[in-house]
Amino acid sequence: MWVQLRCGLEPKALAALAVILVVGAGFAAQHFWAGRPQSVSAPALIQQGSAQAGSGPVAASGSETSDAEPAPAPSPGSPPADARQAARIVVDVSGKVRHPAVLKLPAGSRVADAIEAAGGVRPGTDMTGLNRARVLTDGEQVVVGGPAAPVPSGIGAGAGPGAGSGVPVGPISLNSATAEQLETLPGVGPVLAQHIIGHRTQNGGFRSVDELRDVNGIGDRRFEDLRNLVRP
Structure with a gap:
C-alpha cells in the first residue's frame, strides 16, 4: 500500500512487479546453491590381484602390462622347435605286429616305440631276443617275432626235417x-x-x-x- 501510494502504481502493475522480484530472488538462490563448494571423495585404488583377474583387454591396458610375466626364453643350446620336429627317422616295422608299415618316428626313438606305433605285437608273439630298449637308426628294419632259438641236439628227434640239427630256420x-x-x-x-x-x-x-x-x-x-x- 505504501509503494502504491508513494509511486502511484496501479494494483496490476504492483502485482507484476512483485512476481518479477520473487522470480529474481528464486534464480539468485538457485545460483548461490549450485556454486557452493562441495567435498569430493578420492577414487578407490585398484588392487593388483583384481587387475590380473580381470578380462584380457583390461589386464593388457595401461600400466598393468608391465606386471605381466614375459614368455620363457628357450634354454641356451636347445635346438629350435622346427629343428626338433624335422629330426625324424624312417623305419620298417614288420613281422608279428598288428599294422606292419614303414613309419616315421622322432629321432632317438627305440624299438619299443616302433612296435607301439605299429599297433603292438599280436597275441602269443615270442619277444625273446628282441632288444626293445635299443635306439633305432634311419632306414632300419625291425622284425618282430623273427627266427626262433635253435632246438638243442637230441630233442624232438623225428619231429620233421631239421629238428634237432641246431640250425635255425631263416637268417x-x-x-x-x-x-x-x-x-x-x-x-x-x-x-x-x-x-x-x-x-x-x-x-x-x-x-x-x-x-x-x-x-x-x-x-x-x-x-x-x-x-x-x-x-x-
Whole structure:
C-alpha cells in the first residue's frame, strides 16, 4: 500500500512487479546453491590381484602390462622347435605286429616305440631276443617275432626235417639275436658272439650285412660263410 501510494502504481502493475522480484530472488538462490563448494571423495585404488583377474583387454591396458610375466626364453643350446620336429627317422616295422608299415618316428626313438606305433605285437608273439630298449637308426628294419632259438641236439628227434640239427630256420637278425643264437652260426663262438653284440651296441645296430666285416675276428673267409645266414 505504501509503494502504491508513494509511486502511484496501479494494483496490476504492483502485482507484476512483485512476481518479477520473487522470480529474481528464486534464480539468485538457485545460483548461490549450485556454486557452493562441495567435498569430493578420492577414487578407490585398484588392487593388483583384481587387475590380473580381470578380462584380457583390461589386464593388457595401461600400466598393468608391465606386471605381466614375459614368455620363457628357450634354454641356451636347445635346438629350435622346427629343428626338433624335422629330426625324424624312417623305419620298417614288420613281422608279428598288428599294422606292419614303414613309419616315421622322432629321432632317438627305440624299438619299443616302433612296435607301439605299429599297433603292438599280436597275441602269443615270442619277444625273446628282441632288444626293445635299443635306439633305432634311419632306414632300419625291425622284425618282430623273427627266427626262433635253435632246438638243442637230441630233442624232438623225428619231429620233421631239421629238428634237432641246431640250425635255425631263416637268417638271423644281427640287431636282435642273442649270444646263444649267434653261436649257432658256423665259426661263431662265445667270444665272437660277444664281439658282434658289442659292435651293434657301440654303433647303434647294423645297417647292412656288409658291416659285419668291421667286427673284430671276422675275416673275408668267415664273412662269406655268414653273409647268407644273417640279416640286419
